[in-house]
Amino acid sequence: MTPGVRPLVAGNWKMNGLSAALGEIQAMREAVDQGAAGLAELAVCPPATLLAPAAARLAGGALALGAQDCHAQPSGAFTGDISAPMLKDIGCAYVIVGHSERRAGHAETDAQVRAKAEAAIRAGLTAIVCVGETHEEREAGREAEIVGGQVKASLPSVASALTLVVAYEPIWAIGTGVTPTAANVAEMHGAIRGWLVGLYGEAGASVRILYGGSVKASNAKEFLGLPNVDGALVGGASLKASDFVAIAATYA
Secondary structure, X not given: OOOOOOOEEEEEOOOOXXXXXXXXXXXXXXXXXXXXXXXXXXXXXXXXXXXXXXXXXXXXXXXXXXXXXXEOOOOOOOOOOOEHHHHHHHOOOEEEEOOHXXXXXXXXXXHHHHHXXXXXXXXXXXXXXXXXXOHHHHHOOOHHHHHHHHHHHHOOOOOOOOOEEEEEXXXXXXXXXXXXXXXXXXXXXXXXXXXXXHHHXXXXXXXXXXXXXXXXXXXXXXXXXXXXXXXXXXXHHXXXXXXXXXXXXXXX
8 A cells, every 4th residue: 555545446337237236336335335345445447337226326425336338538529439528527537548458459549548538637536547467468578568558658647546547467367267467466566656756746646546557455465565555446246235335344
């Protein structure tokens, strides 16, 4: 953890969840409101189809709502897209941009990710910007080059701890069951902290850096106590309220 920074545990549901899954979101809200998340702030990012009913269930509670992507423009002829002002209007506080699955599957560039992050901030959302290297890039010893390049090219020109979160996701550890060592994570998070301070000065020292790579309750303690690890971006383990809250409870 970074001293003086409240950790964030955000759940990315990806393309999972029908209306029946709203019961899990309700259970998360109740657990958070009862203090089960400890010191951490929690946010859940369900698919777009569940955002409106989730917002209704979370209104007035301590569990924040986030989306998984947004368009860089506030409105226009962009069939099928959702803008940042629309997300803010529906009750979102966060939006994930630049996830590795968007970068790979939709060919999103650093410039496009940056435009989305800036659009999110303009709309009053906090952007969770994802960065990370592939297995091939790490094997080639290029992880610092790749992640450093993404940090410098994907992040907005102006940011603060209230408007920006960075999520480091080693792509080779997402959904594979393979996890980096604590030393791997600490080294990369330390490097990201340095790049953030280089970009934003003093403000960069308090921007939260999340770890995202097959995070679950059984390994959360190992990673979430490391320097410059200010929470987690959780995938599959965020689909069940009990599993998700157990990760956050690491900060109890």
